[in-house]
Amino acid sequence: DAKTTQPPSMDCAEGRAANLPCNHSTISGNEYVYWYRQIHSQGPQYIIHGLKNNETNEMASLIITEDRKSSTLILPHATLRDTAVYYCIVRVRGNQGGKLIFGQGTELSVKP
Amino acid sequence: DGGITQSPKYLFRKEGQNVTLSCEQNLNHDAMYWYRQDPGQGLRLIYYSQIVNDFQKGDIAEGYSVSREKKESFPLTVTSAQKNPTAFYLCASSQTGTGAYNEQFFGPGTRLTVL
Numbered sequence: 001d002a003k004t005t006q007p008p009s010m011d012c013a014e015g016r017a018a019n020l021p022c023n024h025s026t027i028s029g030n031e032y033v034y035w036y037r038q039i040h041s042q043g044p045q046y047i048i049h050g051l052k053n054n055e056t057n058e059m060a061s062l063i064i065t066e067d068r069k070s071s072t073l074i075l076p077h078a079t080l081r082d083t084a085v086y087y088c089i090v091r092v093r094g095n096q097g098g099k100l101i102f103g104q105g106t107e108l109s110v111k112p
Numbered sequence: 113d114g115g116i117t118q119s120p121k122y123l124f125r126k127e128g129q130n131v132t133l134s135c136e137q138n139l140n141h142d143a144m145y146w147y148r149q150d151p152g153q154g155l156r157l158i159y160y161s162q163i164v165n166d167f168q169k170g171d172i173a174e175g176y177s178v179s180r181e182k183k184e185s186f187p188l189t190v191t192s193a194q195k196n197p198t199a200f201y202l203c204a205s206s207q208t209g210t211g212a213y214n215e216q217f218f219g220p221g222t223r224l225t226v227l
Contacts, residue, residue: 041221042220043116043202043218043219044155045218049215099160099170100216102154102155104154105154
């Protein structure tokens with residue numbers, strides 16, 4: 001079973017920030033938070049990951065609460081091409097199994 | 113360009129036939145994975161391989177088989193024993209090791225329909 005909980009769907013206006021929440025209340029100390037997204041009928045795409053500090057890259061920002069029980073993925077200026085299913089995943093970095101446990105994710109719809 | 117290729121994109125087979133899905137990567141990754149996705153659901157792990165000539169079952173391996181004879185190739189065979197094979201199949205690869213930045217890179221997927 002997935003160790004994360006996400007809302008099933010969200011809407012966002014084009015050009016606005018999209019804030020996607022994720023609850024991971026049972027996260028362990030050595031588990032990272034990873035975000036992937038999947039555009040319809042394509043393979044998932046890695047976005048960002050973090051342990052306890054906030055992270056930013058060219059795609060998004062990741063805000064992790066101090067107790068690490070939840071996080072928020074921020075797309076600062078959403079475009080129509082950001083419409084996708086966003087998956088929040090917790091995993092041990094470098095674990096030899098390499099398994100990603102996908103939940104059902106959040107379906108983000110960016111509207112003009 | 114470096115990446116993962118899966119072929120074909122769409123595949124139709126008759127019930128009772130075995131079918132093999134191709135996955136090739138030129139990223140020099142040691143680890144490769146096969147996932148299955150059903151409509152409206154997340155991905156589920158079928159098999160994974162961390163090194164050539166070695167592989168392990170994932171969560172839903174029954175009715176599937178794999179081989180890893182070459183580092184760049186990890187074909188998946190859907191056998192007639194798989195009760196509900198119609199699905200979207202995704203292949204992925206990653207580096208390995210605790211020091212590696214080992215996010216998984218996914219291929220475009222193969223949509224298998226069994227008639």
